[in-house]
Amino acid sequence: MEVCNCIEPQWPADELLMKYQYISDFFIAIAYFSIPLELIYFVKKSAVFPYRWVLVQFGAFIVLCGATHLINLWTFTTHSRTVALVMTTAKVLTAVVSCATALMLVHIIPDLLSVKTREMFLKNKAAELDREMGLIRTQEETGRHVRMLTHEIRSTLDRHTILKTTLVELGRTLALEECALWMPTRTGLELQLSYTLRHQHPVEYTVPIQLPVINQVFGTSRAVKISPNSPVARLRPVSGKYMLGEVVAVRVPLLHLSNFQINDWPELTTKRYALMVLMLPSDSARQWHVHELELVEVVADQVAVALSHAAILEESMRARDLLMEQNVALDLARREAETAIRARNDFLAVMNHEMRTPMHAIIALSSLLQETELTPEQRLMVETILKSSNLLATLMNDVLDLSRLEDGSLQLELGTFNLHTLFREVLNLIKPIAVVKKLPITLNLAPDLPEFVVGDEKRLTQIILNIVGNAVKFSKQGSIYVTALVTKSGTRSPDFFVVPTGSHFYLRVKVKDSGAGINPQDIPKLFTKFAQTQSLATRSSGGSGLGLAISKRFVNLMEGNIWIESDGLGKGCMAIFDVKLGISEQSNESKQSGIPKVPATPQHANFTGLKVLVMDENGVSRMVTKGLLVHLGCEVTTVSSSEECLRVVSHEHKVVFMDICLPGVENYQISLRIHEKFTKQRHQRPLLVALTGNTDKSTKDKCMSFGLDGVLLKPVSLDNMRDVLSDLLEHRVLYEAM
Amino acid sequence: MGLVKMQKSLQDYTKSLFLEGILDSQFLQLQQLQDESNPDFVSQVVTLFFQDSDRILNDLSLSLDQQVVDFKKVDPHVHQLKGSSSSIGAQRVKNACVVFRNFCEQQNIEACHRWLQQVKQEYYLVKNRLETLFKLEQQIVASGGMIVAFEPGF
Numbered sequence: 001m002e003v004c005n006c007i008e009p010q011w012p013a014d015e016l017l018m019k020y021q022y023i024s025d026f027f028i029a030i031a032y033f034s035i036p037l038e039l040i041y042f043v044k045k046s047a048v049f050p051y052r053w054v055l056v057q058f059g060a061f062i063v064l065c066g067a068t069h070l071i072n073l074w075t076f077t078t079h080s081r082t083v084a085l086v087m088t089t090a091k092v093l094t095a096v097v098s099c100a101t102a103l104m105l106v107h108i109i110p111d112l113l114s115v116k117t118r119e120m121f122l123k124n125k126a127a128e129l130d131r132e133m134g135l136i137r138t139q140e141e142t143g144r145h146v147r148m149l150t151h152e153i154r155s156t157l158d159r160h161t162i163l164k165t166t167l168v169e170l171g172r173t174l175a176l177e178e179c180a181l182w183m184p185t186r187t188g189l190e191l192q193l194s195y196t197l198r199h200q201h202p203v204e205y206t207v208p209i210q211l212p213v214i215n216q217v218f219g220t221s222r223a224v225k226i227s228p229n230s231p232v233a234r235l236r237p238v239s240g241k242y243m244l245g246e247v248v249a250v251r252v253p254l255l256h257l258s259n260f261q262i263n264d265w266p267e268l269t270t271k272r273y274a275l276m277v278l279m280l281p282s283d284s285a286r287q288w289h290v291h292e293l294e295l296v297e298v299v300a301d302q303v304a305v306a307l308s309h310a311a312i313l314e315e316s317m318r319a320r321d322l323l324m325e326q327n328v329a330l331d332l333a334r335r336e337a338e339t340a341i342r343a344r345n346d347f348l349a350v351m352n353h354e355m356r357t358p359m360h361a362i363i364a365l366s367s368l369l370q371e372t373e374l375t376p377e378q379r380l381m382v383e384t385i386l387k388s389s390n391l392l393a394t395l396m397n398d399v400l401d402l403s404r405l406e407d408g409s410l411q412l413e414l415g416t417f418n419l420h421t422l423f424r425e426v427l428n429l430i431k432p433i434a435v436v437k438k439l440p441i442t443l444n445l446a447p448d449l450p451e452f453v454v455g456d457e458k459r460l461t462q463i464i465l466n467i468v469g470n471a472v473k474f475s476k477q478g479s480i481y482v483t484a485l486v487t488k489s490g491t492r493s494p495d496f497f498v499v500p501t502g503s504h505f506y507l508r509v510k511v512k513d514s515g516a517g518i519n520p521q522d523i524p525k526l527f528t529k530f531a532q533t534q535s536l537a538t539r540s541s542g543g544s545g546l547g548l549a550i551s552k553r554f555v556n557l558m559e560g561n562i563w564i565e566s567d568g569l570g571k572g573c574m575a576i577f578d579v580k581l582g583i584s585e586q587s588n589e590s591k592q593s594g595i596p597k598v599p600a601t602p603q604h605a606n607f608t609g610l611k612v613l614v615m616d617e618n619g620v621s622r623m624v625t626k627g628l629l630v631h632l633g634c635e636v637t638t639v640s641s642s643e644e645c646l647r648v649v650s651h652e653h654k655v656v657f658m659d660i661c662l663p664g665v666e667n668y669q670i671s672l673r674i675h676e677k678f679t680k681q682r683h684q685r686p687l688l689v690a691l692t693g694n695t696d697k698s699t700k701d702k703c704m705s706f707g708l709d710g711v712l713l714k715p716v717s718l719d720n721m722r723d724v725l726s727d728l729l730e731h732r733v734l735y736e737a738m
Numbered sequence: 739m740g741l742v743k744m745q746k747s748l749q750d751y752t753k754s755l756f757l758e759g760i761l762d763s764q765f766l767q768l769q770q771l772q773d774e775s776n777p778d779f780v781s782q783v784v785t786l787f788f789q790d791s792d793r794i795l796n797d798l799s800l801s802l803d804q805q806v807v808d809f810k811k812v813d814p815h816v817h818q819l820k821g822s823s824s825s826i827g828a829q830r831v832k833n834a835c836v837v838f839r840n841f842c843e844q845q846n847i848e849a850c851h852r853w854l855q856q857v858k859q860e861y862y863l864v865k866n867r868l869e870t871l872f873k874l875e876q877q878i879v880a881s882g883g884m885i886v887a888f889e890p891g892f
Binding site: 621 | 763764767768770771773775776779782783786787790818821822824825826827
């Protein structure tokens with residue numbers, strides 16, 4: 001029986017039950033009063049509690065419940081009406097509040113639950129983020145390692161350093177136990193262990209390339225996990241370790257220079273790979289992570305590139321060394337050639353003189369001997385000597401000429417001569433032989449062929465003589481036709497255009513014979529030195545084969561062309577050549593005589609009263625030019641600037657002499673403006689002559705292009721000026737040759 | 739001295755000028771242009787030459803003495819002088835001008851100074867000689883003689 005220190009009223013027999021009820025109600029009341037207090041206390045402590053109103057409500061509910069139970073205490077005994085009233089009020093209130101609370105909880109509890117779910121969700125998220133952070137950090141680490149590795153690898157161009165560095169850095173980064181590189185041998189059938197990180201290995205440790213594991217690795221560009229027991233991985237000394245660490249292998253493509261096309265990237269169809277094998281430490285239970293594998297793949301690529309760079313560099317160094325050697329050799333060869341040429345030139349120079357002197361002596365004395373009294377046999381002998389020495393002299397001349405021609409040191413000796421006479425003389429030389437061989441020669445000169453021309457008479461004679469001589473030499477029967485004409489257009493070779501300029505023309509000579517003819521295949525060889533067509537018949541006719549070569553050189557010097565046409569063996573052939581000759585000014589008009597025309601202009605006759613204008617900025621030279629012209633009888637006006645000149649010039653002035661001193665274009669403008677001024681009265685325009693200090697081609701061209709009628713070289717002499725004026729007035733154009 | 743002697747010494751003097759290269763054939767041309775209608779042609783031309791050249795040489799000295807030499811201004815002067823001297827046949831002056839001009843183009847200030855001095859020297863030389871020549875001629879004319887045209891025998 002419990003002792004309670006509660007109020008002890010007089011209880012009936014079932015007072016036990018009543019007592020217990022009484023006690024329970026009391027404790028309930030206490031509990032009900034203390035719960036809200038606790039709630040309030042803890043909520044006040046916590047900062048976050050969104051439902052304060054709920055709290056109040058809940059508190060009220062509980063308090064009222066407590067009050068109800070408390071008031072119950074008094075209802076066990078008989079109680080007054082007041083107590084009953086209070087009890088009822090309390091109960092009513094409690095009912096109201098508790099219903100309200102019940103209703104409200106329906107709303108609130110789901111909210112409170114959802115808070116919980118959100119909390120769960122956030123926790124999950126946080127965990128996930130943590131994981132991702134970890135991953136990113138590892139990737140970042142990997143990236144850093146790769147960059148560092150790449151930097152190390154690419155900072156050198158030496159193949160060995162690259163590979164060694166790769167292995168070392170990889171080993172360090174990934175904390176590997178062993179790292180090895182297998183390179184393909186020359187034959188390509190085996191892989192040879194080339195580099196390892198830590199362990200020494202026997203030299204020439206090779207593995208055949210056709211192992212399945214190797215093929216597997218070579219087949220993909222990714223890093224492949226392989227068994228630690230495969231031959232490529234069995235590098236570590238077996239030292240009783242239980243668990244060999246995982247092994248990964250990756251291929252390293254070996255790119256060759258030929259793989260790099262300029263415009264494409266190298267295709268990875270190369271067959272040659274090296275194998276990189278990486279082993280984790282044994283007994284460490286470490287696994288290969290994805291990011292580590294990626295690192296390995298990236299590194300393998302970088303190594304491939306670095307290796308190819310090194311290979312390219314090696315090759316280019318080798319090429320450069322080779323070129324340098326060749327250069328040196330070529331230099332030496334050139335110097336030797338130069339020495340040889342110099343020696344030859346020296347030899348020729350000496351021989352030229354040394355050989356010709358005795359030759360001349362022989363020829364001269366033999367000729368003299370011919371003039372004396374001789375018996376027929378002696379005469380025959382002397383003639384033979386003469387003929388032979390002449391031949392020899394010709395041969396020597398030919399050889400010396402040719403070598404000079406090749407040096408380019410041969411200059412044409414230009415002079416005026418009679419072309420018609422030249423042809424006739426050449427034919428006269430050949431006629432004796434032709435008559436003996438019964439070959440009539442016909443000469444046909446075109447009617448428009450100029451008579452007096454400017455050119456190298458001696459060499460032209462040589463050419464014609466050679467060609468016609470060949471025609472006679474190689475013909476047994478038939479006849480020979482020599483035609484000479486002026487050609488205007490269309491020669492055989494398409495890139496050789498005949499442009500007849502004012503004082504030049506192209507002479508074409510055609511020599512047709514009806515002799516042995518030439519095989520068209522042999523034609524190109526004809527002009528090479530010392531080569532002769534093999535026909536036996538010609539062998540006996542002598543000659544050194546130089547003739548055509550020399551003729552060709554001379555023709556080329558004369559800016560011409562020479563070629564031979566033949567229809568085949570036995571059908572004869574035609575030799576044609578064009579050469580450029582100058583037309584001699586004098587006496588082509590007077591065909592009847594060869595006397596050069598004497599300039600018949602008397603001293604002052606043509607020029608008295610001739611109005612001329614002199615423009616010169618230099619006072620002294622102006623005065624001098626004026627003096628010249630005055631002396632010749634002209635009426636001279638002088639101006640000192642181009643503006644003044646334009647103002648003063650008129651149709652009365654027949655000639656304007658202008659001093660073109662400075663190389664600018666402005667000086668020539670005056671010419672254009674004078675042309676402009678006289679566009680209406682073209683025929684009244686005065687002739688414009690430039691006085692200048694240099695008459696090179698560019699100045700002359702400029703003057704021509706600006707419409708000047710003549711160019712004179714300063715300082716002008718009296719006679720010069722006289723000639724110039726007369727020429728000008730006669731022809732209305734003058735370009736003084738330098 | 740006698741007229742003949744004076745004439746001879748004039749000839750010799752003129753000859754020496756040609757031999758020394760101070761004058762060239764252009765001067766002869768000038769002499770040829772002198773006739774009755776134009777009796778003082780040569781001396782007129784030469785006087786003009788002296789005036790022009792004095793002016794030009796002055797300008798040249800000024801231009802070259804500037805802090806910053808404007809070669810674009812110097813060149814035309816030299817060209818003028820070259821033209822004038824070649825017109826009257828002052829060979830050495832002309833040659834010196836040519837060299838001077840080259841250095842002008844190269845903008846070599848030091849060489850230009852040197853060659854300006856050279857040009858001046860040659861000019862004063864030819865001026866001196868020509869003045870002597872004219873004096874000789876005047877003496878001959880004053881004595882009633884005639885100036886015989888100089889025939890270069892070479």
